[in-house]
Amino acid sequence: MPLSVVHGCIQRAELAKLVSRASGSIRPLRPAVKEFVIHGAKYAFPAQLGSSTRGVPTAIGAPVLASHFEKVEVPPVWPSPMGTHWGVSVPPLHSAVLSAIEQDNPLYDALSLLDALRVGAAREREIALRELELRFG
Numbered sequence: 001m002p003l004s005v006v007h008g009c010i011q012r013a014e015l016a017k018l019v020s021r022a023s024g025s026i027r028p029l030r031p032a033v034k035e036f037v038i039h040g041a042k043y044a045f046p047a048q049l050g051s052s053t054r055g056v057p058t059a060i061g062a063p064v065l066a067s068h069f070e071k072v073e074v075p076p077v078w079p080s081p082m083g084t085h086w087g088v089s090v091p092p093l094h095s096a097v098l099s100a101i102e103q104d105n106p107l108y109d110a111l112s113l114l115d116a117l118r119v120g121a122a123r124e125r126e127i128a129l130r131e132l133e134l135r136f137g
Helices: 001-016 030-037 099-100 105-119 122-136
Strands: 052-057 077-081 085-089
Touching: 030 105, 030 122, 099 105, 105 122
Parallel strands: 077 085
Antiparallel strands: 052 077, 052 085
């Protein structure tokens, strides 16, 4: 991600009171981030399921949620020619998501849960909310 994009994101997050620059470092304001993710992310980052494609499983297709459901024949996926699953495309929040999750399983889980809020049915959203609650503490 270009530095200017990161800087702009941090400024907007600070303005929205999602982060604080207390004592010289940028820290997330966890209660505000939790509220935004649970109640606002699906409106700020709407997504629609697209066509079938190869990709990386997300939402109920991702490992963090797959265990809660019977095998999903055509899971939601982030489109990727390097993906190992065939499913229905869901646009990721940012083009850097696929490279960011390669070495970061907690990030992969969190973004997959967020996608369940963005595109999931009621039961999927309910389970994703419970899983996010566990992560927010």
